[in-house]
Each structure stands twice: as C-alpha cells, then as structure tokens.
Amino acid sequence: NAGVTQTPKFRVLKTGQSMTLLCAQDMNHEYMYWYRQDPGMGLRLIHYSVGEGTTAKGEVPDGYNVSRLKKQNFLLGLESAAPSQTSVYFCASSQGAYYGYTFGSGTRLTVV
Amino acid sequence: DQQVKQNSPSLSVQEGRISILNCDYTNSMFDYFLWYKKYPAEGPTFLISISSIKDKNEDGRFTVFLNKSAKHLSLHIVPSQPGDSAVYFCAASALFGNEKLTFGTGTRLTIIP
Numbered sequence: 001n002a003g004v005t006q007t008p009k010f011r012v013l014k015t016g017q018s019m020t021l022l023c024a025q026d027m028n029h030e031y032m033y034w035y036r037q038d039p040g041m042g043l044r045l046i047h048y049s050v051g052e053g054t055t056a057k058g059e060v061p062d063g064y065n066v067s068r069l070k071k072q073n074f075l076l077g078l079e080s081a082a083p084s085q086t087s088v089y090f091c092a093s094s095q096g097a098y099y100g101y102t103f104g105s106g107t108r109l110t111v112v
Numbered sequence: 113d114q115q116v117k118q119n120s121p122s123l124s125v126q127e128g129r130i131s132i133l134n135c136d137y138t139n140s141m142f143d144y145f146l147w148y149k150k151y152p153a154e155g156p157t158f159l160i161s162i163s164s165i166k167d168k169n170e171d172g173r174f175t176v177f178l179n180k181s182a183k184h185l186s187l188h189i190v191p192s193q194p195g196d197s198a199v200y201f202c203a204a205s206a207l208f209g210n211e212k213l214t215f216g217t218g219t220r221l222t223i224i225p
Contacts, residue, residue: 004155031211040121042217043156043201050211058212090155097205097213098144103155 002026006091006104013081013111021076021107023091031094032074033058033101034066036087043090049074081111115139116204118216126224131189133219135202138183142204146213147176147187150199159200160187189221197223 004025013019023032033048045058047066055066063085065077074093078085088108092101117136125131135145143164148156162169162176162185169176175188189196199220203213 033212035215040217042116042118043215045212045214048212092155094211097211098161100146100158100161101148101156101213103148103157105153105155 004091004093004102004104006089006107008107009105010108011110013078013109015081015083015111017081018077018079019081019109020078021089021091021109023074023076023093023104025072025074025091025093025102027093027102028071029093029095029102030071031096032068033092033094034064034074034076035090035092036060037090037106038087046076046089081109083111085109086111114217115142116202116214116216118200118202118219120219121217122220122222124222124224125192127194128191131187131192131196131221131223133187133189133200133202133221135185135187135216136183137185137204139204139206139214140183141206142214143207144205145176145178145185146203146205147174148201148203148215150201150218156201192223194223194225197221 034046035043049068052071091104094101146161147159149159150156178185199218202216
C-alpha cells in the first residue's frame with residue numbers, strides 16, 4: 001500500500017549540476033503533479049500531467065522539465081541547478097482535484 | 113497574484129479549546145475547497161473538503177464553513193488536541209481548472225497542553 005513514492009528523500013547539488021527526481025504512484029491515478037514548498041510561499045505548482053504522455057506548465061515552471069512516459073511515473077528534471085531551486089519538492093497524484101491529492105513524503109533539495 | 117490566502121502564518125490554542133483557521137480566495141470560479149494537514153518531514157494529507165453548493169461540512173472534530181459572498185472559508189477544530197499541531201493548508205479548485213489545486217501559504221497551528 002505504497003501510495004506515492006518519491007526518490008531521493010534528500011539531495012545536495014552544486015550550482016550547475018543536473019538531477020532527476022522520481023515520483024511513482026501505484027493507485028492508477030490519471031493526474032500527477034510536482035509542487036515546491038518554500039517558507040511563506042505555500043505549495044506552488046511546477047508542472048503537472050493529465051495523463052500518460054502529457055505534461056503542462058504550472059505556476060513556477062522555469063528551470064524545470066518533466067516527463068510522463070508511463071502512467072505510474074512522473075519525473076522532474078533540473079538541467080542546471082541554481083540556489084533558488086533549494087526547496088522541498090512534493091509529488092502528488094489524483095483521480096481529479098475533487099477527489100483530493102495523495103502526496104509523497106517530499107524531497108529536500110539543497111543547491112550550494 | 114495569490115488567489116488563495118491564509119493571512120495568519122501561525123496560531124496557538126490551548127488544548128481542549130476551539131481552533132479556527134481562516135482562508136480567503138479571490139477567484140470566483142473556485143467551486144471546491146479542501147483543507148490539508150502537514151506534519152514535519154511528511155507530505156500533506158487530506159483533511160476535509162466542501163463544495164460551493166454547501167455552506168458547512170462536518171467530519172468528527174473538524175468542520176469547514178464556506179461563505180461564498182465573502183469568498184471566505186474557515187476550519188474549526190473542536191476540541192483541539194496536541195496531535196492537531198501541524199501546518200494547515202487550504203486549497204481550491206475550479207470546475208474547469210484542469211484538475212489543479214491552488215494552495216494557500218499555510219497556517220502553523222500549535223496546541224498548548
């Protein structure tokens with residue numbers, strides 16, 4: 001009964017490095033999302049997907065790319081990390097917004 | 113432009129008393145509202161929701177009230193317990209919002225024993 005699993009849980013990157021955050025869900029949800037949480041800013045939507053093979057930009061997409069090659073996986077990529085991308089990243093999935101989201105436990109990323 | 117606002121970053125309440133968390137929104141297209149609870153080092157978890165066709169929804173100790181004319185919702189927790197200490201986010205969705213939720217900035221609730 002895993003729900004939404006995020007890997008890794010913690011990561012420290014140097015400015016300019018790249019990395020991929022992986023999100024996997026086992027609930028057969030159509031919709032998947034990547035949010036970032038920053039102090040005083042709440043949860044802000046980076047990118048989302050309404051189904052396998054689809055992606056769309058959210059509120060703060062710059063500096064990130066995503067892919068949804070399989071229904072159960074949603075990858076978030078940082079091509080050239082910047083200190084402004086230091087944040088806690090949450091992945092979520094849902095049957096639809098009216099059903100609420102199921103969130104992963106988060107990835108704490110520090111860019112130095 | 114913050115479409116969902118939680119103007120109180122923090123709130124402290126005595127154990128056993130009522131906790132009232134507030135949320136305001138600006139987008140008149142929002143028609144479904146949710147509250148999430150978040151403990152440190154965990155993802156947010158769904159708490160309670162309300163549709164715009166209702167003005168109240170109750171689930172045990174938790175009640176959400178919606179005032180559409182004021183574009184305001186509130187979460188009441190009665191009685192407050194130490195395990196309620198967490199960050200609470202309100203969120204809103206529009207019927208044609210592509211299944212996205214817009215979240216507020218959160219309120220940190222501390223229950224004092």
